[in-house]
Amino acid sequence: xxxxxxxxxxxxxxxxxxxxxxxxxxxxxxxxxxxxxxxxxxxxxxxxxxxxxxxxxxxxxxxxxxxxxxxxxxxxxxxxxxxxxxxxxxxxxxxxxxxxxxxxxxxxx
Amino acid sequence: xxxxxxxxxxxxxxxxxxxxxxxxxxxxxxxxxxxxxxxxxxxxxxxxxxxxxxxxxxxxxxxxxxxxxxxxxxxxxxxxxxxxxxxxxxxxxxxxxxxxxxxxxxxxxxxxx
Numbered sequence: 001x002x003x004x005x006x007x008x009x010x011x012x013x014x015x016x017x018x019x020x021x022x023x024x025x026x027x028x029x030x031x032x033x034x035x036x037x038x039x040x041x042x043x044x045x046x047x048x049x050x051x052x053x054x055x056x057x058x059x060x061x062x063x064x065x066x067x068x069x070x071x072x073x074x075x076x077x078x079x080x081x082x083x084x085x086x087x088x089x090x091x092x093x094x095x096x097x098x099x100x101x102x103x104x105x106x107x108x109x
Numbered sequence: 110x111x112x113x114x115x116x117x118x119x120x121x122x123x124x125x126x127x128x129x130x131x132x133x134x135x136x137x138x139x140x141x142x143x144x145x146x147x148x149x150x151x152x153x154x155x156x157x158x159x160x161x162x163x164x165x166x167x168x169x170x171x172x173x174x175x176x177x178x179x180x181x182x183x184x185x186x187x188x189x190x191x192x193x194x195x196x197x198x199x200x201x202x203x204x205x206x207x208x209x210x211x212x213x214x215x216x217x218x219x220x221x222x
Contacts, residue, residue, distance in 0.1 A: 004151065033210070041197060043213035086151070097211070099151030
């Protein structure tokens with residue numbers, strides 16, 4: 001079983017829909033990252049959080065340390081949000097990042 | 110503009126040849142990382158360096174080598190000993206080690222024929 005699990009693996013949506021991507025992990029962590037990978041391959045860091053909630057524009061990330069779970073929400077989704085969203089956790093023991101396999105999001109007009 | 114550059118974007122090599130992937134950053138970051146991405150798998154750490162002239166093996170270092178002679182440069186050599194070299198390679202950097210917020214380059218897609 002992977003130490004970082006994301007769901008769903010694939011997600012399609014109509015423009016304007018509210019999107020939720022989930023991440024569960026099984027190791028002790030000191031931080032969790034949400035990353036966005038565009039079709040060309042480049043990766044952008046969206047959030048780094050260790051508790052609570054962060055918001056940037058239409059993106060919201062939450063984390064529940066007790067439940068070892070994080071969610072990434074996209075409000076009013078747009079075709080330009082189409083990308084792969086990757087969850088990664090910083091292991092408390094090894095201090096290295098462990099990556100999930102990603103959620104592929106496609107938003108249609 | 111500050112950032113990380115990787116070159117080339119696409120690279121083709123014949124089986125048995127060594128190949129070096131370039132990674133340069135002008136962010137003045139101490140730590141640099143090399144990851145490999147394969148379809149259906151999460152990124153896996155190949156090598157990382159927290160300071161000039163020092164580097165450590167990651168989870169899948171076999172068949173790879175690196176050097177860190179300058180702060181801004183961290184080239185990765187894929188040797189002929191790497192059994193399955195065809196993959197997407199990503200370089201990243203961060204202000205400090207310990208997997209702080211990492212900034213990623215655009216990646217190099219290596220295909221070994």
